[in-house]
Amino acid sequence: xxxxxxxxxxxxxxxxxxSVNDVSININDQEFVVLVGPSGCGKSTTLRMIAxxxxxxxxxxxxxxxxxxxxxPKDRDIAMVFQNYALYPHMTVYGNMAFGLxxxxxxxxxxxxxVGEAARILDLTDYLDRKPKxxxxxxxxxxxxxxxxxxxPKVFLFDEPLSNLDAKLRVQMRTEISKLHKRLNxxxxxxxxxxxxxxxxxxxxVVMKDGFTQQVGSPLDLYNNPVNKFVxxxxxxxxxxxxxxxxxxxxxxxxxxSNSDITLKLPSLHQTKLKEFIGKNIxxxxxxxxxxxxxxxxxxxxxxxxxxxxxxxxxESFIYFMIGKEQFTGRVVSSNINxxxxxxxxxxxxxxxxxxxxxxxxxxxx
Numbered sequence: 001x002x003x004x005x006x007x008x009x010x011x012x013x014x015x016x017x018x019s020v021n022d023v024s025i026n027i028n029d030q031e032f033v034v035l036v037g038p039s040g041c042g043k044s045t046t047l048r049m050i051a052x053x054x055x056x057x058x059x060x061x062x063x064x065x066x067x068x069x070x071x072x073p074k075d076r077d078i079a080m081v082f083q084n085y086a087l088y089p090h091m092t093v094y095g096n097m098a099f100g101l102x103x104x105x106x107x108x109x110x111x112x113x114x115v116g117e118a119a120r121i122l123d124l125t126d127y128l129d130r131k132p133k134x135x136x137x138x139x140x141x142x143x144x145x146x147x148x149x150x151x152x153p154k155v156f157l158f159d160e161p162l163s164n165l166d167a168k169l170r171v172q173m174r175t176e177i178s179k180l181h182k183r184l185n186x187x188x189x190x191x192x193x194x195x196x197x198x199x200x201x202x203x204x205x206v207v208m209k210d211g212f213t214q215q216v217g218s219p220l221d222l223y224n225n226p227v228n229k230f231v232x233x234x235x236x237x238x239x240x241x242x243x244x245x246x247x248x249x250x251x252x253x254x255x256x257x258s259n260s261d262i263t264l265k266l267p268s269l270h271q272t273k274l275k276e277f278i279g280k281n282i283x284x285x286x287x288x289x290x291x292x293x294x295x296x297x298x299x300x301x302x303x304x305x306x307x308x309x310x311x312x313x314x315x316e317s318f319i320y321f322m323i324g325k326e327q328f329t330g331r332v333v334s335s336n337i338n339x340x341x342x343x344x345x346x347x348x349x350x351x352x353x354x355x356x357x358x359x360x361x362x363x364x365x366x
Contacts, residue, residue, distance in 0.1 A: 002064035002154035002187055003029045004050065009059035011045050019045045021211040032181045032188045034202030036195055042211040043191045044159055050189065051080050051157050064154055079148035080157040083164060085140045087132040094128040097146045118146040121183060138169040158190040174201055195235055207231050229283055229361040232354055238288045238318060243326045245284040247277040255284060259324030264350055267299055273364055285354035291330035292347040293337060300347040307344050310337060321346060
């Protein structure tokens with residue numbers, strides 16, 4: 001496998017609009033890196049530039065220490081799995097997996113050995129003589145992955161490969177691709193718009209927005225220490241709750257929540273960071289899992305709120321309520337919900353608050 005390095009990479013269309021802007025990423029050997037972001041953020045374009053399917057407008061891309069900007073896709077020693085399986089319907093599973101090797105003039109013995117090995121890894125041995133139309137969506141996707149595995153490339157590229165599958169199959173294939181990464185010790189670059197896929201699969205996540213890299217780090221680092229409001233709201237499910245708040249001096253430093261009579265007295269660990277914002281408004285964030293119907297360990301602040309909606313999810317439920325003009329989502333234990341009561345005391349863990357500048361949207365805590 002190999003290291004992949006992007007240095008100040010940009011992609012410009014028609015000499016005007018940039019879909020990728022000054023992206024620099026170091027992808028270590030055997031890392032599973034996920035490019036994640038909303039539609040149009042530049043993640044697939046970045047992947048296609050690594051693959052050689054898009055020209056690099058500015059910057060440099062290296063694979064295994066070799067500059068590959070002008071190297072044809074077939075000579076980059078990469079294998080790509082697309083959203084569309086792109087299987088040949090008239091060929092068997094074996095034929096689909098062997099096709100690329102035949103074009104490269106591999107011997108029949110080598111092809112048989114490589115296809116057999118990939119089929120065992122992907123649990124496709126019993127399907128090698130079947131045509132794609134007789135397979136399920138998950139099996140077809142495994143064939144597409146197998147076609148990449150037999151190449152034994154330096155780098156695997158996945159472009160939203162699970163988006164055509166139903167929810168249950170997506171979970172199954174997430175697990176299979178993660179296990180595949182460990183078995184092959186492969187360098188994998190994976191594109192998705194689904195932050196759950198990113199959090200559960202990646203060893204490193206690259207969050208993108210409007211062609212720019214927002215933050216690069218491990219899943220838990222991005223979850224616990226987002227550098228800006230966009231990353232904070234994008235990573236985590238359900239997403240972080242936000243409300244505008246005024247920083248005021250009241251028995252130390254407190255936060256007066258907008259359009260409400262709620263004033264949060266902050267614990268000492270937050271006081272120092274907010275001193276320079278006294279008299280200003282900031283964006284306050286709190287994750288749904290830091291909201292309780294029953295206080296737990298920690299510093300919880302009680303708030304009177306009307307539960308507008310309860311969504312039972314089994315062991316957990318999502319609750320929706322208003323603070324001022326903002327709708328908040330809580331992620332609570334279902335057994336703590338009394339459906340006969342409309343008004344509840346909602347507890348906010350004020351030790352787990354996030355603060356963002358109104359002007360720059362950057363984290364005040366980082």
